[in-house]
Amino acid sequence: MAEIVVKDLSKTFDGRSVIKDLNFTVSKGEKVAVIGPNGSGKTTLIRMISLLEQPTSGDIYFTGEKITGAVEKWRVRRRMAVVFQRPPVLNTSVYENIAAGLKIRGGNRRNFATWIEGVLRDFNLSELRDKNARRLSGGEKQLLALARALVLEPELLLLDEPTSNMDPENSALAMKAIENTKATVIIASPTDAVHRQMNRTITI
Ligand SMILES: Nc1ncnc2c1ncn2[C@@H]1O[C@H](COP(=O)(O)OP(=O)(O)OP(=O)(O)O)[C@@H](O)[C@H]1O
Numbered sequence: 001m002a003e004i005v006v007k008d009l010s011k012t013f014d015g016r017s018v019i020k021d022l023n024f025t026v027s028k029g030e031k032v033a034v035i036g037p038n039g040s041g042k043t044t045l046i047r048m049i050s051l052l053e054q055p056t057s058g059d060i061y062f063t064g065e066k067i068t069g070a071v072e073k074w075r076v077r078r079r080m081a082v083v084f085q086r087p088p089v090l091n092t093s094v095y096e097n098i099a100a101g102l103k104i105r106g107g108n109r110r111n112f113a114t115w116i117e118g119v120l121r122d123f124n125l126s127e128l129r130d131k132n133a134r135r136l137s138g139g140e141k142q143l144l145a146l147a148r149a150l151v152l153e154p155e156l157l158l159l160d161e162p163t164s165n166m167d168p169e170n171s172a173l174a175m176k177a178i179e180n181t182k183a184t185v186i187i188a189s190p191t192d193a194v195h196r197q198m199n200r201t202i203t204i
Pocket residue numbers: 013014018036037038039040041042043044045190
């Protein structure tokens with residue numbers, strides 16, 4: 001079964017059409033890049049799939065279930081993780097930022113702390129462990145947001161230019177992590193640097 005089906009999706013802002021009759025399907029575990037110039041609607045698409053924005057018309061299905069207009073949005077959202085270009089972070093340490101999401105989403109695992117330490121190491125964040133996340137640089141915040149999203153082991157990972165502020169080394173590390181996740185991934189990007197690592201490209 002297709003993981004995501006986007007059917008005749010359109011979005012209009014103030015009478016101006018941003019996305020018009022968009023159709024595509026993403027299979028389970030597939031990793032696709034959504035590309036298009038500035039203002040082509042990439043962020044809007046990510047926001048509609050994550051139920052933060054309502055389409056003007058058309059529907060989105062997630063594992064067969066129509067999620068557009070879903071009443072219990074939280075039930076759909078907890079199966080996804082979203083990383084925005086300028087990710088909001090909690091006003092607490094880097095460690096607690098990663099731990100917080102896990103605690104909310106049933107993080108009653110053994111070796112909780114050891115596990116998070118491992119994640120911090122994997123994402124080059126060990127030295128920043130106790131730093132307040134609000135004071136991180138743009139690239140560091142993006143690393144944190146990606147780490148925080150991946151530890152949730154979401155079925156669907158939605159990424160909006162997640163490496164745009166990262167240096168080449170961290171960007172490579174992030175792309176490796178994205179490649180290796182079992183999650184279905186939709187990544188929005190204006191450039192084709194990330195596309196080679198994805199299974200497929202959707203142009204909007
Ligand atoms: N809430 C809103 N109200 C009005 N117009 C909006 C709103 N959100 C987005 N738009 C418009 O919709 C268009 C698409 O915006 P969007 O942010 O989805 O583009 P994008 O492809 O992500 O661009 P970029 O590459 O710059 O990130 C833009 O013209 C933008 O001005």
